[in-house]
Amino acid sequence: xxxxxxxxxxxxxxxxxxxxxxxxxxxxxxxxxxxxxxxxxxxxxxxxxxxxxxxxxxxxxxxxxxxxxxxxxxxxxxxxxxxxxxxxxxxxxxxxxxxxxxxxxxxxxxxxxxxxxxxxxxxxxxxxxxxxxxxxxxxxxxxxxxxxxxxxxxxxxxxxxxxxxxxx
Amino acid sequence: xxxxxxxxxxxxxxxxxxxxxxxxxxxxxxxxxxxxxxxxxxxxxxxxxxxxxxxxxxxxxxxxxxxxxxxxxxxxxxxxxxxxxxxxxxxxxxxxxxxxxxxxxxxxxxxxxxxxxxxxxxxxxxxxxxxxxxxxxxxxxxxxxxxxxxxxxxxxxxxxxxxxxxxxxxxxxxxxxxxxxxxxxxxxxxxxxxxxxxxxxxxxxxxxxxxxxxxxxxxxxxxxxxxxxxxxxxxxxxxxxxxxxxxxxxxxxxxxxxxxxxxxxxxxxxxxxxxxxxxxxxxxxxxxxxxxxxxxxxxxxxxxxxxxxxxxxxxxxxxxxxxxxxxxxxxxxxxxxxxxxxxxxxxxxxxxxxxxxxxxxxxxxxxxx
Numbered sequence: 276x277x278x279x280x281x282x283x284x285x286x287x288x289x290x291x292x293x294x295x296x297x298x299x300x301x302x303x304x305x306x307x308x309x310x311x312x313x314x315x316x317x318x319x320x321x322x323x324x325x326x327x328x329x330x331x332x333x334x335x336x337x338x339x340x341x342x343x344x345x346x347x348x349x350x351x352x353x354x355x356x357x358x359x360x361x362x363x364x365x366x367x368x369x370x371x372x373x374x375x376x377x378x379x380x381x382x383x384x385x386x387x388x389x390x391x392x393x394x395x396x397x398x399x400x401x402x403x404x405x406x407x408x409x410x411x412x413x414x415x416x417x418x419x420x421x422x423x424x425x426x427x428x429x430x431x432x433x434x435x436x437x438x439x440x441x442x443x
Numbered sequence: 444x445x446x447x448x449x450x451x452x453x454x455x456x457x458x459x460x461x462x463x464x465x466x467x468x469x470x471x472x473x474x475x476x477x478x479x480x481x482x483x484x485x486x487x488x489x490x491x492x493x494x495x496x497x498x499x500x501x502x503x504x505x506x507x508x509x510x511x512x513x514x515x516x517x518x519x520x521x522x523x524x525x526x527x528x529x530x531x532x533x534x535x536x537x538x539x540x541x542x543x544x545x546x547x548x549x550x551x552x553x554x555x556x557x558x559x560x561x562x563x564x565x566x567x568x569x570x571x572x573x574x575x576x577x578x579x580x581x582x583x584x585x586x587x588x589x590x591x592x593x594x595x596x597x598x599x600x601x602x603x604x605x606x607x608x609x610x611x612x613x614x615x616x617x618x619x620x621x622x623x624x625x626x627x628x629x630x631x632x633x634x635x636x637x638x639x640x641x642x643x644x645x646x647x648x649x650x651x652x653x654x655x656x657x658x659x660x661x662x663x664x665x666x667x668x669x670x671x672x673x674x675x676x677x678x679x680x681x682x683x684x685x686x687x688x689x690x691x692x693x694x695x696x697x698x699x700x701x702x703x704x705x706x707x708x709x710x711x712x713x714x715x716x717x718x719x720x721x722x723x724x725x726x727x728x729x730x731x732x733x734x735x736x737x738x739x740x741x742x743x744x745x746x747x748x749x750x751x752x753x754x755x756x757x758x759x760x761x762x763x764x765x766x767x768x769x770x771x772x773x774x775x776x777x778x779x780x781x782x783x784x785x786x787x788x789x790x791x792x793x794x795x796x797x798x799x800x801x802x803x804x805x806x807x808x809x810x811x812x
Contacts, residue, residue, distance in 0.1 A: 303524075303527070303580060304526075304527075307527060307573075307577060310570075310573050326557070326558070326559055327559060327562075330559050330562050330563050330566045331562075331566075333566040333567060333569070333570075334562070334565065334566035334569065337566075337569055337570060337573060338566060338569025338572065338602075339569075341573060342569070342572055342573065342576065342595065342599070345573070345576050345580075346576070346592075346595070349576070349580055349588070349592075402558060402559055402562070402619055
């Protein structure tokens with residue numbers, strides 16, 4: 276009972292800011308609304324007993340991606356006083372893409388065989404199992420992802436660095 | 444604690460709300476004490492008297508301050524973004540308070556006994572960053588904006604060494620649960636992490652046995668260094684001197700909360716003080732035994748009163764936490780402010796390499812021993 280109410284609270288917390296993201300003309304509002312959407316999704320993960328993913332969601336999306344987004348938006352408008360156009364444009368291509376995505380989603384939704392488990396099994400500590408799997412069965416993908424991120428960080432640092440002035 | 448509340452009030456929503464609100468009561472009382480501590484300690488360190496007029500030796504000064512803040516006009520600047528401007532202080536306090544959910548105040552009271560306690564603590568504190576940017580942007584004031592950008596750059600940089608130190612402790616204990624980390628340090632003072640961790644086998648709550656012996660003394664220098672690094676990173680994350688660059692009075696008025704007045708300013712103030720205690724409590728939990736008594740025995744056990752043990756444990760955690768808050772105040776009135784480049788040097792070229800090095804060595808030692 277309480278869990279059902281909580282589900283609807285978190286669902287509302289996810290969907291209402293998501294509408295703001297889509298319909299708001301202000302980029303900064305859209306970026307900050309994402310914060311609440313991410314929080315709501317984290318709450319839904321907790322209700323699904325996926326505690327590790329829930330915390331990782333907060334860590335990665337709110338602590339990382341959202342901050343980066345807001346920084347980007349802030350530097351464009353507030354710091355340089357350049358208005359970013361957020362009007363409606365290119366209606367036809369957008370409609371085609373959105374229609375295609377919606378069609379695919381509906382196809383998957385209706386095609387999937389939904390089965391309901393009576394109660395969600397209580398899982399004690401997903402972190403331990405996840406850690407063991409990452410260090411044994413999936414150690415190669417894990418390490419490859421690590422190297423990929425390292426390369427990305429080094430690339431970003433290289434691009435951001437001022438080129439050394441050549442002494443003539 | 445939860446069962447006590449349930450037996451008093453029954454199993455209903457009120458019980459849950461009261462259970463969740465207990466840390467809030469603590470934070471409010473602690474904030475009064477910390478405000479008084481800040482003015483009085485700074486006065487002693489500078490050979491002044493400090494506030495003397497309200498009550499004997501000015502001890503009810505914080506209450507007067509609170510009433511002053513309550514009475515102040517609530518101003519929203521005309522050019523500020525109304526919604527975000529009003530939302531930011533609440534988000535800031537929310538993030539500080541949400542982190543208290545996993546702080547074990549005694550063996551009987553912890554808001555949520557999460558297995559992912561430390562990971563949750565790291566994640567939820569990043570919400571504060573969002574609140575600071577929100578405040579800085581919405582104020583429509585260049586000092587606020589610069590202050591918030593500095594704050595975010597600082598917090599994001601110092602999260603890395605702080606997280607590495609947490610990894611060191613997690614590797615040693617083998618659990619992210621804060622109660623487990625405290626249980627691992629039970630017994631007399633030499634079992635605390637800062638003195639190299641437990642010296643005899645410990646049974647954790649999950650039933651797993653953490654094997655340990657006096658050979659753990661080899662960890663002492665590494666854990667001592669980790670403690671110092673975590674405390675430095677904590678000072679930076681709470682924007683306290685010598686890392687108060689985001690609020691540098693002489694440059695930025697008061698940083699991201701320049702435009703705030705009255706109760707909204709008080710919310711930022713509260714969240715800063717709550718974060719100070721949070722960092723201090725985490726230091727106490729990770730390195731100084733949490734709610735463990737330094738003597739390894741409790742008065743409550745001698746009298747056969749289990750409730751007294753819980754109260755004593757809470758007392759020990761509060762004393763340790765408040766001591767580290769005192770050290771923060773002490774540092775604030777002793778050291779000058781760092782420059783921005785010194786700040787970045789400190790994090791990226793000193794703390795991060797050293798924390799990675801210690802993590803590597805401790806990892807090897809944990810496997811070998």
